Amino acid sequence: IKENLALPVGTTLDRFIMRKQEDFPYATGELSQLLRDIALAAKIVNRAINHAGLTDIGGAYGKQNVQGEDQQRLDIVANIRFIRALRNGGEVCTIVSEEEDGLIQTGNHKGRYIVAIDPLDGSSNIDVNVSIGTIFSVYRRLSDQGADGTIEDCLQKGTEQVAAGYIIYGSSTMLVYTTGNGVNGFTYETSLGEFFLSHPNITIPAKGEIYSVNEGGFHHFPAGVKDYIELCRVRNYSARYIGSLVADFHRNLLKGGIYMYPNTQKSPLGKLRLLYECNALGFIVEQAGGKASDGKNRILDLQPNELHQRCPLYIGSKEMVEEVEALLMPRK
Numbered sequence: 001i002k003e004n005l006a007l008p009v010g011t012t013l014d015r016f017i018m019r020k021q022e023d024f025p026y027a028t029g030e031l032s033q034l035l036r037d038i039a040l041a042a043k044i045v046n047r048a049i050n051h052a053g054l055t056d057i058g059g060a061y062g063k064q065n066v067q068g069e070d071q072q073r074l075d076i077v078a079n080i081r082f083i084r085a086l087r088n089g090g091e092v093c094t095i096v097s098e099e100e101d102g103l104i105q106t107g108n109h110k111g112r113y114i115v116a117i118d119p120l121d122g123s124s125n126i127d128v129n130v131s132i133g134t135i136f137s138v139y140r141r142l143s144d145q146g147a148d149g150t151i152e153d154c155l156q157k158g159t160e161q162v163a164a165g166y167i168i169y170g171s172s173t174m175l176v177y178t179t180g181n182g183v184n185g186f187t188y189e190t191s192l193g194e195f196f197l198s199h200p201n202i203t204i205p206a207k208g209e210i211y212s213v214n215e216g217g218f219h220h221f222p223a224g225v226k227d228y229i230e231l232c233r234v235r236n237y238s239a240r241y242i243g244s245l246v247a248d249f250h251r252n253l254l255k256g257g258i259y260m261y262p263n264t265q266k267s268p269l270g271k272l273r274l275l276y277e278c279n280a281l282g283f284i285v286e287q288a289g290g291k292a293s294d295g296k297n298r299i300l301d302l303q304p305n306e307l308h309q310r311c312p313l314y315i316g317s318k319e320m321v322e323e324v325e326a327l328l329m330p331r332k
């Protein structure tokens with residue numbers, strides 16, 4: 001099962017999912033169906049994003065979300081599209097979304113899966129035509145079928161994920177995901193409305209020369225992070241910060257690099273959310289041979305206590321994350 005089927009590049013997502021399903025004799029095809037539902041919503045959101053300038057779904061929605069952020073119209077559109085696709089697909093009983101305060105019950109009481117989702121990542125970039133994304137994380141429910149999912153179903157550690165992925169709406173639209181057997185990337189061909197396998201078995205270089213951090217916060221970062229940034233500068237690394245986590249992560253995944261969102265006095269747990277940003281990308285990066293840490297602990301080992309809790313994030317090439325962790329160790 002471990003070995004990644006040498007499927008020809010150009011395989012469609014559907015065929016890939018079916019082939020992979022054969023690997024899991026016990027699989028009943030529900031997770032496959034869930035992945036198809038996500039791909040469907042991604043196609044619909046992709047179209048909305050591509051037309052945002054022409055239709056009036058750009059700009060602010062005029063409300064704040066539970067994070068205290070001004071919701072963009074596309075945050076809302078993406079949120080509705082993914083919730084609807086997962087509800088109609090029937091496999092998901094409960095959803096956690098960045099854009100909703102509490103649990104979203106789909107009414108699929110037989111559904112075995114929970115999905116945590118960031119419907120639109122990098123919202124500040126929507127109106128300026130910069131790459132944005134969607135991030136999702138999938139768990140098997142702990143509670144019995146036949147009723148709504150519970151809060152315990154949704155507060156599982158990242159190690160319990162059965163799948164995780166992201167869509168990047170960039171110069172091309174890609175779906176990248178893992179079900180625990182490696183990471184595969186699919187590129188969307190709009191004229192056919194299909195995702196095709198374009199990046200089989202993605203692995204992240206053990207180290208890279210790109211660092212991504214919002215250096216505007218430099219003076220408020222922990223000393224170890226400042227030291228690491230100084231090292232990157234001395235080594236003449238490239239500073240690349242897009243402001244969309246998915247885009248910065250995807251570039252580092254392919255080329256090697258590290259993305260950092262440190263804690264500061266003002267935000268002691270940083271900004272990024274554990275359930276639908278850090279855990280999902282943490283699962284993917286580990287499956288690609290990389291590392292994801294909150295500066296001290298493995299992200300996937302963190303026990304969530306609330307749906308929208310934040311954590312500092314250091315993620316990417318293994319050796320680069322380990323170097324920052326070493327610098328963050330309390331000095332003897």
Ligand code: AHG
Pocket residue numbers: 069098118120121122123124214243244245246271
């Ligand atoms: P979201 O748009 O889903 O709220 O996520 C935004 C995140 C992440 O995508 C990005 O890397 C980071 O916020 C940027 O934060 P700063 O503007 O503080 O650097």
Ligand code: MN
Pocket residue numbers: 067069098123
């Ligand atoms: Mn947001």
Ligand code: MN
Pocket residue numbers: 118120121122245277
């Ligand atoms: Mn986000």
Ligand code: MN
Pocket residue numbers: 098118119120121122123
């Ligand atoms: Mn978001």
